[in-house]
Amino acid sequence: MKRSTKNNLQSTNFNASTLSFVLNLGFSLFTFKPGDYSLPHREGWGWVFFLLFTFYINMFFPSEWHEQEFVQLTWPHEQTDWAPILDQVTPCFLRMAAEISKRQKLIILAQYPAQVSSQIHTCPQFTSEAKQRITILPCQNNDTWARDHAFISCLHHDGIHTTRILLDYQFNGWGMKFPANLDNQLNKNLYTHLTPQHNRYVSKLDFVLEGGSIESDGKGTILTTTSCLLAPNRNDTYTPAQIEERLRHDLNAQRILWLHNGQLEGDDTDGHIDTLARFCPDDTIAYVRCDDPNDPHYQELQLMQQQLSSFRTATGQPYRLVPLPMAPQFYEQNNDSTTTRLPSTYANFLIINQAVLYPTYQHPHLDKLAAEALQTCFPKRQIVGIDSLALIRQHGSLHCSAMQYPSINDE
Numbered sequence: 001m002k003r004s005t006k007n008n009l010q011s012t013n014f015n016a017s018t019l020s021f022v023l024n025l026g027f028s029l030f031t032f033k034p035g036d037y038s039l040p041h042r043e044g045w046g047w048v049f050f051l052l053f054t055f056y057i058n059m060f061f062p063s064e065w066h067e068q069e070f071v072q073l074t075w076p077h078e079q080t081d082w083a084p085i086l087d088q089v090t091p092c093f094l095r096m097a098a099e100i101s102k103r104q105k106l107i108i109l110a111q112y113p114a115q116v117s118s119q120i121h122t123c124p125q126f127t128s129e130a131k132q133r134i135t136i137l138p139c140q141n142n143d144t145w146a147r148d149h150a151f152i153s154c155l156h157h158d159g160i161h162t163t164r165i166l167l168d169y170q171f172n173g174w175g176m177k178f179p180a181n182l183d184n185q186l187n188k189n190l191y192t193h194l195t196p197q198h199n200r201y202v203s204k205l206d207f208v209l210e211g212g213s214i215e216s217d218g219k220g221t222i223l224t225t226t227s228c229l230l231a232p233n234r235n236d237t238y239t240p241a242q243i244e245e246r247l248r249h250d251l252n253a254q255r256i257l258w259l260h261n262g263q264l265e266g267d268d269t270d271g272h273i274d275t276l277a278r279f280c281p282d283d284t285i286a287y288v289r290c291d292d293p294n295d296p297h298y299q300e301l302q303l304m305q306q307q308l309s310s311f312r313t314a315t316g317q318p319y320r321l322v323p324l325p326m327a328p329q330f331y332e333q334n335n336d337s338t339t340t341r342l343p344s345t346y347a348n349f350l351i352i353n354q355a356v357l358y359p360t361y362q363h364p365h366l367d368k369l370a371a372e373a374l375q376t377c378f379p380k381r382q383i384v385g386i387d388s389l390a391l392i393r394q395h396g397s398l399h400c401s402a403m404q405y406p407s408i409n410d411e
Contacts, residue, residue: 063218070105150403227271289323359388
């Protein structure tokens with residue numbers, strides 16, 4: 001499924017709102033000599049417009065199935081909330097790391113790098129070749145949900161070379177629910193280890209945005225939820241229209257598809273899209289379907305399905321919808337003797353080179369149905385199940401734990 005950067009750029013139209021802004025700016029800044037219709041003179045601000053226009057028209061937000069250079073994991077340790085079940089969640093991270101490093105590079109951010117290195121080198125799941133693809137970087141972290149504290153990556157092509165644009169958004173613990181002071185420093189630490197000629201750091205720390213809250217089809221359309229992006233304590237000073245405009249501007253998006261229903265019980269993220277509905281190749285959306293009228297999610301997910309059915313592609317065609325089964329139910333005991341349902345979901349799968357890693361929940365029948373559905377979405381990729389029961393005990397799953405970085409392909 002290798003996708004050429006140049007092909008992506010050809011299929012991505014320039015965002016109309018950004019175009020209007022840049023053109024108006026450019027017309028006000030251009031300076032010409034009488035009878036001279038060449039490029040703007042260097043003494044004029046027109047060069048600022050020219051560079052700004054060139055930058056944005058050649059930038060796009062790739063899909064997750066775009067060829068990847070590496071994946072990032074942030075490792076659990078005894079000073080995180082994983083401490084009580086560290087012996088259960090570490091095997092899950094090792095399995096993820098093994099499957100990823102079979103196929104591509106892996107960068108692990110770890111508070112105790114020597115300990116992680118020992119775990120990997122003594123684990124029989126790793127081949128010698130896979131171990132050579134792994135880089136472990138020392139970093140202090142609050143938690144392990146790389147999807148939400150890691151860079152969001154775009155690609156920019158200047159006609160000759162491609163650069164990975166690393167957008168560093170503010171992560172505030174999903175609306176200030178949890179500490180995130182250390183997680184918010186991870187990106188700058190990681191950037192110091194990346195080659196500057198192929199990577200460009202861009203601060204977006206004035207805006208809260210989590211990777212799990214947005215989906216890209218790689219062609220200019222973003223799928224997201226109102227429950228998350230409009231939630232309190234994220235971007236309270238922005239109106240909904242300003243938030244949409246910010247996404248269009250930062251990610252060079254032409255269309256934003258907003259889902260209004262579907263948040264899962266026990267979800268701390270206020271309804272991340274990666275727990276509900278996911279873009280897949282060929283104008284396909286895989287989504288969680290609930291067929292049980294007795295399930296508290298039934299009405300919300302039925303409304304979500306109806307809205308997905310109403311969405312159209314950029315060319316006006318309906319999306320191909322592939323339902324994923326409702327994951328088995330699990331509950332945690334609260335201190336007041338009540339229980340809380342955990343947000344288990346099969347939509348939280350991770351797309352990597354040549355494979356799709358998907359969460360399993362020790363339910364052979366439902367796990368198999370989910371694998372079969374995903375295989376129809378990704379017929380040329382291996383579908384690999386990873387036991388994620390430990391992950392949902394901290395209210396996340398597989399996709400939440402990792403962040404992919406698109407490959408820079410100048411061929």
